[in-house]
Amino acid sequence: MDLPALQLGHEFEPIPKELHSMATGQPFDTCLTCQCHLLQDGVGYLVEKAVRVYPDAGVQDVIFEYAMCLTCAQQLREELSVESRQRIEAFFRERVDLVARREALLSLPDPLRLDNWLAHCLVTGTPRSACTEYQICAQCDGGDLLYTYMPYFLSAQAMDQMQELISPHTRQILDDFMDTHFGLPPELRALLQDRLVFL
Template structure:
C-alpha cells in the first residue's frame, strides 16, 4: 500500500486534503482518478513561508491544458526535464525513504529549501494516497524560472491565463506576489 498524502499538500485554508479539481471541480478523493497537487511557496524577507497558490487538477483536465501548449513548448519542456534528469531523480527518491526528506531540498539541484526564496511542491495522488513509486518533490524557483524561459510566448500566455483564472488568491498582497511568480503547470 502506498503512503498517505503528506500534510504539506493539505489546503492552507481548511487544514484538510484538497478535494476538488481546480477546473472541473470533481471530487478527487472519491473519483479514484489520478490527480496532481501543486503548491507555490515564497519565503519573505522576514523568513515566513507563504503559499502563493495551491491547486489540485485531475489528469483529464491536466491533459486538456497540456493540449493547449504549443508543440514547441511540449518538446522543450520534455528536453529540459531530460537534461536535468527530473524523472530519474524522482524515481530514485521513490526507491529511498523519501518521507522525511522530499520537502527539505530541491530534487533537481539538491539545494536546501531553507536557502531559496521560491519553490514548488508537486505530488501525484490517487484517492488519499501517493501514487506508488512517484514520490512528491520540491523544485526550486530557479528551475521553474529556467523552464518558463524555454516555453513559447503563446504557452506562457496560456499559463498566465490559467493562473489568473484559477489560482488568484483573494489577498491583494498575495495576488501581487503571485503575479511575480514563474508558473508552469507540471
C-alpha cells in the first residue's frame, strides 16, 4: 500500500511478551525463511501469530507463529499474483485509514501500550475480547517493537473476507509456504488453509 514514509522518534519499545515465541518464551531470533539473526539493531522483520481462543475453558492457543525478515517478506509478497495484491490493497484502502488510526493511537495518554493497538480488528472493528480466532501482525527491529502502521490484529471474519480476493495462484503459494515451514498434519492444515494472509 502507498502509505507515507515514517520517521520514528520514540515510537518503539522492547518487544512485549505477547509477541515472543511461544516455543521459547523469548523474542524470535531467526528468520523463518533465511535463518538470518533478527535481534541486531537495524534488522527489520515481521512477526505474525495466529491465535485461537477457547472461551469455555478460559484458555487460548497459538496455532502458528513466525518471524520473517523484511527481505524475505518482500520476496514472498512478490510471488503472490499481481491481481491478489491489488485486490487486498484495495480492500484495506476502502476499510481502513491507517494514517488516521496511527495518529489516534499515538495521541492516547499511553500511546505505546500494545493492548490499545490490538483492542479492535483493523478491518471490522470487532473487539479482540469477542474474537475466538485472530491473527496478530507486528513489525520489529532488533529487540524492539515498532509502532508504525502496525501492530494490528485481524479477526477471522476479516480473514474470511480477504480469502475471497485471493487468486488460485496466490492460494497455492500460501499453502506451499505453510507446508514448507510448518509441516502441519492434514486435519490442522485443512483448518488453517484459509487463514494465512500475507500482507
